[in-house]
Amino acid sequence: MASPSSMASLASQICNEIATIFSKPTDHPPVLDLLVDEISSAVARKGRVFLYGVGREGLMLKALCMRLFHLGAQAHFVFDITTPPITGRDLLVASAGPGGFSTVDALCALARSHGARVLLLTAQPETGSCVQHASVVGHVPAQTMADDGGAAAEERARPVLLMGSAYEGALFVLFEMAVYRLGEELGQSPDLIRSRHTNLE
DSSP: OOOHHHHHHHHHHHHHHHHHHTTSOOSSOOHHHHHHHHHHHHHHTTOOEEEEOSHHHHHHHHHHHHHHHHTTOOEEETTOTTOOOOOTTOEEEEEOTTSOOHHHHHHHHHHHHTTOEEEEEESOTTTOGGGGGOSEEEEOOOOOGGGSOGGGGGGSOOOSSOTTHHHHHHHHHHHHHHHHHHHHHTTOOHHHHHHTSOOOO
């Protein structure tokens, strides 16, 4: 049975690993600034924010979509049945941790063809196939399935965060930082944000 101290130790390991991701050197602008600037600019021009990612990345983006709605933004997750058509005023925030997914490539290209801005979040900003469709690229320098070592990793010590978990955890933390900053930039008080939460529960 896990003791409280062993759980706290494991939790600290995971949180520390995610925290180090944000101190890694990168040749790209700070991803938090890009995310906040792109979303606040879309809101200022009365545009909508569309979000998309696959798998666990998609779950992180769904969580951000919910919080953007609570912040008063018009936010839509791609493929929801109430998602409207994208236009030139809008922003698509998409994630492709390993650099490319056929679905993400296609959606980014389609959004650009309709004049929308595309912010791509990825751990592979130099080589990913999705990058060619982005207006701006946010670099999240975390391990993904593209570089987790596969079978070779089995010979080393078991990692705390498997496969793409470091990247996905970093997205969650990044989005919480962005929500905090956006609350200030958009003039949204905690009570106002809370008032938009559903009561159909």
